[in-house]
Amino acid sequence: MAEATAIGRPAAPVLEGRPGDAELTDALLSPIFQPGPRVARGWLLLVGLAVLATGVFGVAIGATLTLGIGAWGNDIPVAWAFAIVNFVWWIGIGHAGTFISAFLLLLQQSWRSSINRLAEAMTLFAVVQAGLFPILHLGRPWFFYYLVPYPATTGVWPQFRSALPWDAAAIFTYLTVSFLFWYLGLLPDLASARDRAPTRLRQRLYGVFALGWNGSMRHWHRHRIAYGLLAGLATPLVISVHSIVSLDFAIASLPGWHSTIFPPYFVVGALYSGFAMVITLLVPVRRAFGLERVVTARHLDALAKLTLAMGLLITYAYVCELFTAWYTGDLYERYVAFVSRPLGGFAGAYWLMLACNVLAPHLLWLRRVRTRGLPLLGVAVLIQVGMWTERFVIVVTSLSRDFLPSSWGSYAPTWVDWSLLGGSIGFFGLLFLLFLRVVPFVPIAELKELRETRPEGLEATA
């Protein structure tokens, strides 16, 4: 296989052993219908925590809507802060799913099969978080529809030179497509869930959502076509969405934002945090539900390699940014790049960002780190933190030191800001936990297919 031979060392199999149909199906449906008591208890505990955090999220949102943006720490000049940072962070995370399922599908990377469902779900839930922040961030959220082109009685339309209407469109498109993609792939497994469901009621429920799937040749044929088409549609989105998001900054004349490198830089950053998030979720899940045979060391290894690659790319982007700032000779650019970021009031964030995003990934050169759960998890978490701080550095540090020294300012988040960040993480977790226990999070059908079509992929190959 490509990535195996590339490294020239035998790659671990993507599926261990040759489980039978029934065996496989039961194994993968067990989390839904008969989880072990330990699993069930742990799950409940986590859900409890997530619900709590989501509650905090609700309170913070309530405070924002009733008190106004004044409840946050934002000010002039730092008119954008946590909300935008969170938004970019979440939407970035949301990129790995589509990349894994669509990109790798088109590239026929067989190993994607066992993890793509989980990745897609993660994407979906991340984009849901991301979608909330731009609305909350408006001074008057109830007028959000001014950004939507529609024939108003005022005869006024949105302003299409601004990146924001496109931003709204991009997010919405991305949300829709990734949902459809996820749901379409889910259909056959919903059907098998329907057929295996213990109670009549649950059979009916799964039945409704299975949309009458009967596994006929015709169904499979059309499913394959539609899935391929959606993959083709989703792939460019991976690039376009975050490019557009990056324009929210790049079209501004602000030193630290006004840069042509932003679109690729943001896409890479997005995938970087995305893969990190997949790892962060995959490692515990694999362990908790004992799926080592299905989600093998091979998967972790591949993900880790991708993450490392992105880490190198992001490092390159950082260097480029510094070089450009120096090479332009522009007073303001240079000040941001070489004074306010590394030495200013928020220097801590800057160095934390470098430590997490530039240094940490190099641990992934070690095979031991790549294939073992815990160390890999550690690196992944560091990268998540790093990527959040990166957005903080871009947004807050740049704003706090712009052109006129007279209007330089600072920024201090309030409890609402922190609650919105923590709360959104909790809400994301809640959705994900529910997902784990409601639908099969490893695509059963695809695994069976894998077993049939790619026998050579099953044993360790030389």
Next chain:
Amino acid sequence: MPALFPRWSNALLAAALVGLAVLAFGGLGFLMLFQRTVFVTGEGRPLAQPVAFDHRHHAGDDAIDCRYCHDLAERSPRAGIPPTSRCLGCHSQIWNESPALAAVWRSFEADRPIAWTRVYVLPDFVFFDHSAHVTHGVGCVTCHGRVDRMARVEQAVPLTMRWCVDCHRDPGPRLRPRGEIASMTWRAADPAQGHALATRYAVAPGTDCSTCHR
């Protein structure tokens, strides 16, 4: 094991999916249309007033010039609601016994103003200037309609921003000679005349936001 669903459920499912789509898009469409109805714009709704003042009689039969009572129209942003004393200027002499005037007399004697019900409620955040329009050939009737035919005055035009802007983009057709400002019946002899007036009165309202929003 019997089938999970009866056969007709397939049709139902399909219908449900279509229905959802229709509801989503139809709902939006409805809202947009509704915004344009009189329920929102408030046209053609005669409103009761504290005094049964009849424009048909004053503006119509007696052909009193609008500016006799609304005397500020040419020099103030506001056309001016006549003070009680203005009513009694005439009615202390004629019809002074009429019971219809009871409220007016009460206002005058108690020195307490009459609180009329506002008919033309401009959208908020709009700064409208009567003098700018009236002195540049925009007739009263153009926006207020045939008040000489209204027992109770009602809103004659939608007052949506689009409606304002349409005229601001092309004022010509709505212009008339200054002499005919208050005329209820004036008609342009030939359509080109309006644009001629536009040049004569140097009418160039423009559609800058700050023309109306400040």
Next chain:
Amino acid sequence: MEDESERRALSRRAFLQLVTAAAATAGTACFRSPLDTLVPYVERPPELTPGVGTPYATSFELDGYATGVVVECREGRPIKVEGNPLHPASGGAAGVHEQAALLDLYDPTRARALTRDGEVASWSALSAALRSGAADGTGLHVLLGPTASPLVAAQLARLRERRPRARIHFFEALPPAPTVALASEILGRPLQPLPDLGRARCIVAADCDLFGAEPFALRHAADFAAGRRVRRPSDPMSRLYALGPTPTPTADAADHRLPCTGRAVPHFLAALLEAVLRAEGAPGELTQALAPIAAAAPHAGTIERIAGDLRAHRGEALVVAGRGQPAVAHALAWALTDVLGGIGKTLSFTEPLLADATNRDETLPALVDAMASGAVERLVILEVDPARLAPPALRFADAVRRVRDSVALAPHRNETAALCRWHAPSLHALESWGDGRALDGTVSLVQPLVRPLWEGCTRAELLAALVDDDAASGRALLRTAWAAEGRDAEEAFTAALARGVVEASAARRPAARIRLDAVIRMAGEAAAAETPRDGDVELVFRPDPALHDGRFAANAWLQELPDPVTKLTWENAAWLGPETARGLGASDGTWLRVAREGRSIEIPAIIVPGHAEGSVTLLLGFGPRSHLPASHGGGVDVTPLVPAGLPLASGLVTRVEGRPPHRLARTQQSQRQHDRSVARERTRESLEAAEAPRPLDAFYAPPQGDPPQWAMTVDLTVCTGCSACVVACQAENDVPVVGRDEILRGREMHWLRIDRYAEGGDAAPRTVSQPMLCQQCELAPCEYVCPVEATVHSRDGLNDMVYNRCVGTRFCSNNCPYKVRRFNWRDYQADVPEVTRLQRNPDVTVRARGVMEKCTYCVQRIRRAQIRARRDARPLEDGEVRTACQQTCPTRAITFGSIADAQSAVSRTRAAPQAYAVLEELGTRPRTMYLARVRNPLPGLGVDG
């Protein structure tokens, strides 16, 4: 008075407050809003046109002298104050206090009823009490602040005549300089000085804040600015040396800043006089007499050259000492001006103007003694607050308790009012009849523009009530006084009311001859009397530029007005020079203990480059007040340390250990430019080299509009940073006040702010004050990032802001290089008290929560003028539209007009060699341009700056 617009305005605003909530539920304002009503007059006043403002002339008095203003009324509500061009002290300009006085009218904390022992009482009861007691006035004492009002003077005269044994005392926390007494000593007759900066080309301001704390400041600033508008090196330009401890707008405007302690000022002047006399070849004994005093002069190295410069400007030289300086400093200053041939030209003397100016011995201590001895039966205190402001050593409060019947006339229930038995609310100037005099003696009238919001009376009325059984109304009193002046004709009176000033009423200016020997003897005595103690720091007490001695503490506009120098709001701090601070180990916000004569206060430090070392400036007017909300009681009350008489003292300053530093609510964090040429400056010589400002080229062609094309220029050479424009903008555009906490968060709302940059050494930095407002960029960065077209360009070159379209993404602010956009983080407008909303400008939208706002060149004024012009079928004239900031600027630093007309004033100023656009390299093509600060330093003078 019910009236159309008021109802409409209020209801509209009330609706605005709800609009967010309403919209939140409805998504969009669906069904038409609940029917509201139109309320016409029963009988419309003839002079009034609803919807159109009417200007009335009146005047405000501060520190005893009046400044004429014109106030715009809308349907009976005064809504905006502007300068009165016919009044000498105004010349069309208005200062921060005149602008902000409007807000005091609508101050909800004003006292609303006459009280006796805290219970509401009747006015008849008061007048009875006032006239009880001995007919000859035995035991009757009156205490008031210095005033030049002829009406008050007349009432005092009648009191003297009808109640011969009544005694009249004067009190002011920071009394005017003792110039009249001094004049009687060295001019031989009681006179008071009147500097004329219009005729002065070389000026030494000795601890004298000509453009701030001194009376006639607006006029001084205007006259000074007139001599500073240069376009080429050959243009004449005056030169200003600023001496003294505290950096003030005057020191900022100076060509040379000479920081020195207040006590050193007389020494410097003596040395200067000595040098000038020597050069003039005066008899040796004079110079020898001065020598010992001159020996201790600061900046000794500069004195010879400055003396030379002064002598080079014979007849055009002016040396003037400030109200904070002892008599000797004034004497020396007069002597210098005299020797330099300035008397009668740059400095003239007028008859004393302050009522009872000649007998100032009836001071507060005299009153306190009388009270302590129980001789005082009835005490009437007129609009002064001794209980708060008198030196504690006097024990004023204890003394008052021994008075049988005490009456306080005060706008608020302040410390004095609370102490007295009776509290009569005083009327606001806009509610009362009266008059006043400017420093040059010109008489101006005070007329009511609105019926008193709450009951009250004026000083004159209360004084009249002391003698007459049936006290006449304010207007009647004024007419009688007017008639007594021999000006009987009603027409003349009406004319004077209309113009605001009385024709040819300026004071006579008798010739004066300085007795040089007397001055020198005086100087000698002063030097001998002086006993400087070691280890002491000099304490300099000044009125706060905004709150004055605290009488404006209730005024939110002034509380939030950034200090011209420190940019501190809502509080005060101890000003220190950098060296002194280092010695104390203090930095900004460090708590200091300042002690004097056994009393001490704790106050945070603030380091002010250019402040004299060994000296600390303390601003009056702050600290908690019983009658005001805590928010208006910020800062530290320094009155416990204020000495009687001269506001100079020595004290001990130490660091308070263990008290966490105080967060100072400043609106500007960095006063350094960091090598960015934002606020530019150059010397007069360099103007030659300068080519005409190169056209601001941009990659994209700027939008082509039709005339007029609005533009503004700000002349940094004449801007003193006085901040009148900031308040004017606030009043005109309903700019909300946000409070200290929001300031600390960096959320001030001023559409027009004044940035101050200090360059050069900390000892005597060169400073530039730069008014920063929306630059109305032709290629505006804010416009293309707004997703909803809430900010777009108008045909006449304005950057329109549509509040009702704004959804509050704040992208525009991020992309504004000038950071002049302001965001309604909270529902600030909802915090405005109901009564205060009457002040709001009906032509301006009240901005809701979550909406961005900014300067629009007062677009409401532009549109109003355009409509007026079109109605009269005539073109707009240049200068017909004046923005609020431009209108009020004392130095006329702001020019506004259309650049489509090449002959317009603004086009011509933009052509000046020192014209430039801030951050022009960004290609935003700002319509607001600046004229670089031009300095006229004495070549080779060895001081920084």
